[in-house]
Amino acid sequence: MNVLLVDDEVEFVTTLAERLEIRGMTVRTAGDGEAGLAMVADDPPDFMVLDLMMPGIGGLETLKRVKASHPDIPVILLTGRGSTKEGIEGMRLGAFDYMMKPIDIDQLLKKLEEAAELKKD
């Protein structure tokens, strides 16, 4: 499984990457939307975990562009704010699901599995 994590909080994203790798996944990380998009263009991942609050072009814009170029990559959104509004907006734009920070790794794994199931179909 090839996962791309996009989040500006480097400490968080690297640790999460390592934890996923321990669980046998191939993980790449990006610090902002543009870097993430470049990686998608370079080598499309199987899944994408995308933070909504980021400097630069931001999560929703990144999501739009990914969905435009690679509509079949499931994107799981992370939101740090209490609002579900952005999450719902993201779902409308084609995100697979959204999770509120702080996230639990088991829940994330569950979501990824669900996405994998869906992709298989």
Place this chain on the structure above:
Amino acid sequence: MLNKLKPAFWDHEDAAAGHYRRLFDFRSLWFQAVALTTFVVLLPLIFITIAEYTVTRKAAEDEILLRTSRFVSNTRRTVAFFLEERRFALEFIVRDNRYDAVSDPERLAVILDNLKRGLGGFSDLGVIDASGRQQTYVGPHNLEGKDYSGQDWFREVMEKGYYISDVFMGYRQTPHLVIAVRHNLPGDRFYVLRASVDLERFKRLLSQLEILGGGSAIIINREGILQTPCDQCGKSALEKVPFSVPEFAPHTRVLEESVAGETLVIGYAYLIDTPFILVAIKDKEALMQPWYHTRRQIIGFLGLSVFFILAVVVGMATYLVNNIYMADRRRVMALHEVEYSNKMASIGRMAAGVAHEINNPLQIIYEKAGLIKDFFTFKPEYKDDPRLLELVGSILTSVERCGAITKRVLSFARHQESALEPVRIKRILGDVLGFVDKEAAYRSITVTLDVDDDIPDFLSDRGKLQQIFLNLTNNAFSFIMEGGALTVKAERKNKRWVAVSFADTGPGIPAKNLERVFEPFFTTRSTKGGTGLGLSITYHLVQELGGKIKAESELGKGSTFIVTLPLDPGKKEA
């Protein structure tokens, strides 16, 4: 009774008014309005009434004086005429008859008879010669030969030519008066013709003159001896009148004298050339009766007017001040609601900011700890140290707890905007009670949540519900003593209503305060930081949701606040 009439503003004390307290002193405002209006309205009314009173009284009194005066004048003429008539009759007799004719008893008897028939009032007739001896006498008594030479009247008639006596008893033993005229004969000789006049005739004359207002006309002499009986003063002829003899005046005069507690109007006139004074006595009270009637009307009218004016003034002042009071209450309420919701919004934003900022480092701690845990789980070299695993586990648990808090705060802040959305009452109550978990634990307060399963999700405003429940919970917590309990129950009342009750084990609310708990600024905790706004804002929030709130309480046992919410907010209660 009086308490029910008391308007709402009467006992109002605005704790929040501070320096501007005078501005909000509705009671003195009311007093000012009433006093000023009453003054402005009543002053002219009273002034005019007093003027009217004085004028009509003066007119009535003048009328009495005028009438009395006119009556006395008329009567004087009548009485004077009566006496003069008789005097002239005697003059005529002495001129018409020679001395030897009048001194003839037979002839004199004829003359007396003629007088009785023609004029009336005469009872006897006598001829007295210059020496004072009565030569001839006709009448009921035997007075022939009587000597009058030493008597005053005889001297007076010799000097003046005629004489009219006071009323006296004399030989006859009945009150009468005497008229005498002198007639000169050739040479220095003269004789006197003397006649007695019945008092009956005199009395009849006066009693024929009726006096309006129940007075009476009497004749007195200059010593104040009654010449005719006085019914008014209850005295008969020859007694003294109860008032002082009025001083001489050439014309009719009217004066007032108070006799034995009664005010008498006394009109009098001196009858010239006689010892008599004609007096008309009237009871002033009786004369003033018509005016008293008018006075009663004036005073009655004034009283009624004053009563109605006062009633209207007080009513209007109360109504207006009460309206101002109500408007002021609403204004203050609105002001504080805005202030309160602004405060809540600021707190919400601040909490959200803090929670969000904490969230990221929390996430990092969480991931790092998770990674350490992963090492223990996945790498065999760490696997056998259960103590480290336990440590990491506890870090993770703590972070999870922090995360739960930040999530809750964030979700609270999120619902500041007002919008109807499907809500699950159990979840909201759980969230709200979660805020007081720690406090409850510290103070050993048992919090029980009991939600019926048959309550469906329904459309409502989550933010407002949270605020309502949080306010009620905080309110309960501020009254519950250590070791007490808060029982929150949600049950479905019927198809359309769900009731949420907050029952505490506080000291309870006295009945007199129970109906005031939802009033703004009503607080019993003002010294402990209560603003008196919590419940009133709660009340308004519940109303905005189309619901109802009521308070029940039993002193010493606790209070229960019951919020009833519509399951369908669009449908108003029928």
